[in-house]
Amino acid sequence: xxxxxxxxxxxxxxxxxxxxxxxxxxxxxxxxxxxxxxxxxxxxxxxxxxxxxxxxxxxxxxxxxxxxxxxxxxxxxxxxxxxxxxxxxxxxxxxxxxxxxxxxxxxxxxxxxxxxxxxxxxxxxxxxxxxxxxxxxxxxxxxxxxxxxxxxxxxxxxxxxxxxxxxxxxxxxxxxxxxxxxxxxxxxxxxxxxxxxxxxxxxxxxxxxxxxxxxxxxxxxxxxxxxxxxxxxxxxxxxxxxxxxxxxxxxxxxxxxxxxxxxxxxxxxxxxxxxxxxxxxxxxxxxxxxxxxxxxxxxxxxxxxxxxxxxxxxxxxxxxxxxxxxxxxxxxxxxxxxxxxxxxxxxxxxxxxxxxxxxxxxxxxxxxxxxxxxxxxxxxxxxxxxxxxxxxxxxxxxxxxxxxxxxxxxxxxxxxxxxxxxxxxxxxxxxxxxxxxxxxxxxxxxxxxxxxxxxxxxxxxxxxxxxxxxxxxxx
Amino acid sequence: xxxxxxxxxxxxxxxxxxxxxxxxxxxxxxxxxxxxxxxxxxxxxxxxxxxxxxxxxxxxxxxxxxxxxxxxxxxxxxxxxxxxxxxxxxxxxxxxxxxxxxxxxxxxxxxxxxxxxxxxxxxxxxxxxxxxxxxxxxxxxxxxxxxxxxxxxxxxxxxxxxxxxxxxxxxxxxxxxxxxxxxxxxxxxxxxxxxxxxxxxxxxxxxxxxxxxxxxxxxxxxxxxxxxxxxxxxxxxxxxxxxxxxxxxxxxxxxxxxxxxxxxxxxxxxxxxxxxxxxxxxxxxxxxxxxxxxxxxxxxxxxxxxxxxxxxxxxxxxxxxxxxxxxxxxxxxxxxxxxxxxxxxxxxxxxxxxxxxxxxxxxxxxxxxxxxxxxxxxxxxxxxxxxxxxxxxxxxxxxxxxxxxxxxxxxxxxxxxxxxxxxxxxxx
Numbered sequence: 001x002x003x004x005x006x007x008x009x010x011x012x013x014x015x016x017x018x019x020x021x022x023x024x025x026x027x028x029x030x031x032x033x034x035x036x037x038x039x040x041x042x043x044x045x046x047x048x049x050x051x052x053x054x055x056x057x058x059x060x061x062x063x064x065x066x067x068x069x070x071x072x073x074x075x076x077x078x079x080x081x082x083x084x085x086x087x088x089x090x091x092x093x094x095x096x097x098x099x100x101x102x103x104x105x106x107x108x109x110x111x112x113x114x115x116x117x118x119x120x121x122x123x124x125x126x127x128x129x130x131x132x133x134x135x136x137x138x139x140x141x142x143x144x145x146x147x148x149x150x151x152x153x154x155x156x157x158x159x160x161x162x163x164x165x166x167x168x169x170x171x172x173x174x175x176x177x178x179x180x181x182x183x184x185x186x187x188x189x190x191x192x193x194x195x196x197x198x199x200x201x202x203x204x205x206x207x208x209x210x211x212x213x214x215x216x217x218x219x220x221x222x223x224x225x226x227x228x229x230x231x232x233x234x235x236x237x238x239x240x241x242x243x244x245x246x247x248x249x250x251x252x253x254x255x256x257x258x259x260x261x262x263x264x265x266x267x268x269x270x271x272x273x274x275x276x277x278x279x280x281x282x283x284x285x286x287x288x289x290x291x292x293x294x295x296x297x298x299x300x301x302x303x304x305x306x307x308x309x310x311x312x313x314x315x316x317x318x319x320x321x322x323x324x325x326x327x328x329x330x331x332x333x334x335x336x337x338x339x340x341x342x343x344x345x346x347x348x349x350x351x352x353x354x355x356x357x358x359x360x361x362x363x364x365x366x367x368x369x370x371x372x373x374x375x376x377x378x379x380x381x382x383x384x385x386x387x388x389x390x391x392x393x394x395x396x397x398x399x400x401x402x403x404x405x406x407x408x409x410x411x412x413x414x415x416x417x418x419x420x421x422x423x424x425x426x427x428x429x430x431x432x433x434x435x436x437x438x439x440x441x442x443x444x445x446x447x448x449x450x451x452x453x454x455x456x457x458x459x460x461x462x463x464x465x466x467x468x469x470x471x472x473x474x475x
Numbered sequence: 476x477x478x479x480x481x482x483x484x485x486x487x488x489x490x491x492x493x494x495x496x497x498x499x500x501x502x503x504x505x506x507x508x509x510x511x512x513x514x515x516x517x518x519x520x521x522x523x524x525x526x527x528x529x530x531x532x533x534x535x536x537x538x539x540x541x542x543x544x545x546x547x548x549x550x551x552x553x554x555x556x557x558x559x560x561x562x563x564x565x566x567x568x569x570x571x572x573x574x575x576x577x578x579x580x581x582x583x584x585x586x587x588x589x590x591x592x593x594x595x596x597x598x599x600x601x602x603x604x605x606x607x608x609x610x611x612x613x614x615x616x617x618x619x620x621x622x623x624x625x626x627x628x629x630x631x632x633x634x635x636x637x638x639x640x641x642x643x644x645x646x647x648x649x650x651x652x653x654x655x656x657x658x659x660x661x662x663x664x665x666x667x668x669x670x671x672x673x674x675x676x677x678x679x680x681x682x683x684x685x686x687x688x689x690x691x692x693x694x695x696x697x698x699x700x701x702x703x704x705x706x707x708x709x710x711x712x713x714x715x716x717x718x719x720x721x722x723x724x725x726x727x728x729x730x731x732x733x734x735x736x737x738x739x740x741x742x743x744x745x746x747x748x749x750x751x752x753x754x755x756x757x758x759x760x761x762x763x764x765x766x767x768x769x770x771x772x773x774x775x776x777x778x779x780x781x782x783x784x785x786x787x788x789x790x791x792x793x794x795x796x797x798x799x800x801x802x803x804x805x806x807x808x809x810x811x812x813x814x815x816x817x818x819x820x821x822x823x824x825x826x827x828x829x830x831x832x833x834x835x836x837x838x839x840x841x842x843x844x845x846x847x848x849x850x851x852x853x854x855x856x857x858x859x860x861x862x863x864x865x866x867x868x869x870x871x872x873x874x875x876x877x878x879x880x881x882x883x884x885x886x887x888x889x890x891x892x893x894x895x896x897x898x899x900x901x902x903x
Contacts, residue, residue, distance in 0.1 A: 259883075273887035276894060310898060311891045313856060316884060318867045318877075398849055398865075400856070 003252035006049070007281075007449025008042050009274065010034065010260035013297030013325055014144075014411060017045035018446035019053045019249065020454060024284060028053030028249075029443055033144040034297075037181040038263045042256070044183070045446075050249050054188055055080060057247070061240045071229040075199070075237075077137070078226070082195040082202075084139030085130060090184055091145050092129075096122055098175040106167060114167045117160050121168070125152040134202055141340070146176055151338065189245035196234060203230045253456055255449040259299065272452050274445050275303055275314045278409055281448030283309030286436040288405040293392055293422070294444070295412035297325040300392050302399035315399035322360045323391035325412045331384055334364045335377065342381060346417035349382030356387070363387070382417065389421035393429065402430040413441035485721040489702055492713055494581065496706070500529055501583035509654050512588040512608065512615075515783045517595030517622055517805035521666035521710040521792070522646070526654045530707040531585060533604070537568035539580035541757035541871035549575065550872055563600045564840045564872040566607070573611060588615040589653050592646075596622045597811045598843040618649050622805045628816050630806050638802035660797060666710035667794040673704055676718030678786045683725050684775035684828045688745035690728035692735040694774035695764040698755060705783035737768045746771030747892055750824045752778045752851065753836040753844050756868040759876045763868075766882055770889045776824035778817065781809040787820060814847045818854050825861055832892050834864040834885075839875050862895055864888035 002021065009016040011034060019028035030048025034041045058076075065072040099122070103115050129152060132138040138148065150172065157168045203226060226233070256264035257277040264271065274296075282292045283305050292303040298321040303314040317324065332339045353375050355366055363384065370380050396402060406426055412418050423435055440447070503510050511528040513519065515535065523530050540546045549571025550564055556574065558567050572578070579585045591605045591612070596619070609617055620641050623634045647658045680700060684693050691697070700721065708714035728734075734742035738761055749767075751774050756763050767774070781787070785807050792800045809817065825833060833855055835848050849865070856863045866884050869875035 273883075273890045275887040276890050308898060310894050311887075313863050314887065314891070315865060318880060400853060 001248065001250050004053070004249055005450045005453040006046065006251045006254035007277065007446040007451070007453060008045060008254065008256045008258075008264065009277065009443075009445035009449060010038055010042055010256065010258040010264060011297050011411070011445070012259045012299075013329070014442070015041040015045040015258070015260075016443050016446040017042070017049035018443050018450045019049045019251070020447070020450040022454065024451055024454065026440065026443070026447060027056045029440070031442065033146060034260065035180045036177065038260045039265060040181050040183050042264055047186070051083070051186075051188060053249050054244050054247075055083075058237070058240055058244050061244070062236060065236060069225075069229075071225040072233055072236075074226040075230060075233040078199055078202070079192070079195050081133055081137045081139050082198045083191060085133035086191045086194050086198070087186060088129070088133060088139075088145065088148070090186065091179065092126065092149070094182070094184065095149065095175060095179045098179050099171055102171045102174045103167070106171075108167055110163065113161070114164055114171070117164045117168060118171065121153060121156040121160070124156055125149070128152060134198065146180055147338070150176070189242065192241055192245065196237070199230070200234070203227050253453040255453040257445050257449045259297075270453070272449060274299075275301060275316075276311055277445045277448030277452065279303045279305045279311045279448065280309050280451055281444035281446070282407040282409050282436075284447065284451055285438050285440070285444070286405060286407050288434070289407040289436065290404040291396065291399075291402045291406045293396060293406070293408050294410040295324060295388070295392060295418070296410045300324050300395055302392070302395040304400050304403065313399055315395050317391070317395060320359070322363070323388045325410070327360045327363070327388060328384075328412065328415070330360050330364060331367065331381075334367055335381075343385070343415035343417040345378050346381035346385045347420065349376070349378040351379050351382070352386045353379045353383035355380065355383040385415070385417040386421050388412070389418060389425055392422070393425050396426075397429075402426055402433055405434045405436065407436040407438075409438075409441045409444035411442045413437055485717060485724055488713075488717045488720060489699070492703055492708060492717065493706070496529070497579055497581040497583050500531060500579070500586055503529055503586040509589040510586045511590040511592050512605075513592040514595055514598075514601055515705050516597065516808040516810055518705065518707075518783065519592065519594050519646075519801055519805070520707055521663055521670055522642075522650070522801060523592070523707070524666050524710050525659060525663045526650045526656050528590065528650075528654060529586075531588065532706055533569040534565045535706055536572060536580055536585070537565040537871050538757045540568055540572060541873075542760055543580060544758070544873075545572075545580075546758060546871040547873045562840070563604075564870050566600060566604045568871045569604070570607060587612050590650065591615050591617045593618070594620045594622065594805055595808065595811065596620070597624055597808075600842070616649055616653050618646055620646060620805065622811060624811055625806060625813050625816060628813050630803055634806060635799050635802045638805060639798045642798050642801060663797050664794040667792045667797055667800060669712060669715055670710045671791040671794070673709055673714040673718055674784070674786045674791050676715065676722055677701070677704055680718060680722050680725060681776065681780065683729060684773075686729050687829075688732065688734040688742070689748065689773045689775050689828075690725050690733060690735065692737065692742075692774050693780060694751045694755065694777035695737070695760075695767070696735055697774070697777055697780040701780050701783055735773060737764060739765055739768050742768060742771070742773060744771050745773050747832060747889065748773055748775045748828065748830045749832050749834055750774070750776045750821060750828070750830045751834050751836060752821060752848060754779045754838055754841065754870055755836065756876050757871050758869075758873040759878065762878055763876075763881070766885050770885070772889065775828035775830055778809055778821060781820070783808065785809055785812070785820065787823065810843045814851060817847075818851050821851065821855060822859060825855070825859055830861065831896065832862045832864065832888070834866065834888070837865065837867045839867065839869040840872065841870060862888070862892050
């Protein structure tokens, strides 16, 4: 039986899980939004990582086919999206039930009108979301259940009769939290079979020629290949699915880290500081790293590491979380746009408006004033991104500056505008330095945790260890 | 039983000394004693005693009020009276206490000052603090001594003479005038003999952290140990007796191989030996200490216990040069040393006491301490390759102690130490 190792990073905004094999290779990743019930967040992230690990194992088995035949590649991508949709659907069913119950319990006079409006909203958003998952790969865009539903739900509520606005919004607020905090167990085998069925329907329904040429040619080439050959893929896949689904992903050891680590139901020696985990993960991926910058939801950490990946010193923001990921979340809300849209819009700026970054709430007020004065939105956003990086740079300076290679990790490292300013400012202050940003940057803490789990680095008393050593020698 | 009695004797002595002082202060008028408000750094304890005055230390009152959870209310009182959020919280706590009737930490009323003696000018806030007090107590005489900073890392004869001149021409005549007592050099010399003796003892006491396990915590318990020598007893037999007793108790702990006594009980296993720079947080003193206790961390030296005098290099009050000794003392307190001197002193502590790490507790409202701390930390980290940690809190403002943030940083720091220790052992 193969041993795998799990790292869970319970951050203030997102919870991440990483599964590695005994070569420190990532075979599974899971991410979800952190919610009131930390255990559920950690469990969901872990379950996601396990499904992901099964897909990795499946892909490894079909490696040759995936590399040589486009239909295999496309099918495997599609089945992931559909699988994610099936998971979404289960939660959506639960939410729908809860929403209807909530409205049923209302004492509003216009209760039946609210119920009708709710039904029609659900009827509109469900197929809409399904289509986005199955045909537009929504699941790969890293959106969480709450975000996916609320974005569409809110948009529909906006269109509804104004008198229904408040009860409909209230229904959502009351229903989403319990649904989010309930743990839904999925059966991998069942879900993947369902997914294959859905895919079959999709491919059968494909028309020969696209109606709108808004996609690249290769997209249709792949789609056509899979349309004509998906039966072959299915046959190959079925051979392996059962063995993969039945295979135990044996987690030999695990380590929890992150802001909420103390709340994880892990033994004390399986809890590690996120500082150590981020540094260890970043160093594993980029072994020449000597300085790590991690911008998370409410922490920014500047960490110095030695050649072994061990932390030599670190600095974190204190007293205030302005300039961290949550700041961006707040700003996105202020602008009424999604978090993912912030970076691209800031990149289109022609200048950066100067904005004070010392307080998130004040920055919100400042933004309103600037908009009122006719300042362009991209320029304001660029200024906000720059402000975040300026704060991070101050922490880097306090921790001892950038020494040799520099690695940027954390959820915020996915934001292109932040990245641009980090590159610019690190170069300005420390000269030309190799800068690493990995597509898995958000998972670095969980990766480090999993690596610690593999090494089974226990928190033991040094003196006890000496004694053990002595005892062994004595024997 | 005898062990418990021995343990408690020094504590009882200290308690009696402090209570006695506050009793005297409450009855200063009846006792016919004049009252001198002054600060810990560069305090001229022996001179105050020579003129038979009673000392009041506003910053000690502030920290004691904080430990009794009273500082928050006093600070709010001061802020309501237009003292800004950024002002040193010792000052605000003191002013708030004054506004609420000047009831001291023991519950007894503190007397008004007859003298406001400012003998250390390294902290600019002290000047402003006494300016404020002068407005409140217009009858008090302000005596200000300019203490030259050790800019070039040394005390020159000129600097000493400059201060002696101030003592002769300003301080002593004014004290004579307030108290009606003529300056008695012989009496001062007698106090200085006892000062030097107490200084010898306290140096020995803080040197016991060389032992493993360290029998004492030189920061959390250290702040209690420096009490008598700093709050007006230096120069008295009482202080000498206290330190002799304390030393005796510590020797017993060493013999038995015992670790420090903490409010949570005796430290069972010494995992980490640390040197700490910066004052502690007083409002959550016990919680703060407990974080270290839980991690098995013992502080083997701290800069804070040197604010009232640096005796590490052998300097003692010299009775043969009484005024010169007072001058040197004022210039030799920790925060009057330049940054390279402080770095050297801290490095010496790390090496002498075989520390595993160095932690800075940066204080939001204390510029005297906080200025230069980051640079000092970097320098120490680079030259000794010792793991360093940085946390932030405040002296007596409870709003600036974030338990979970501090705990999170310290946990990370201790895990970092552990990881490095482990690696080092593997390499060996």
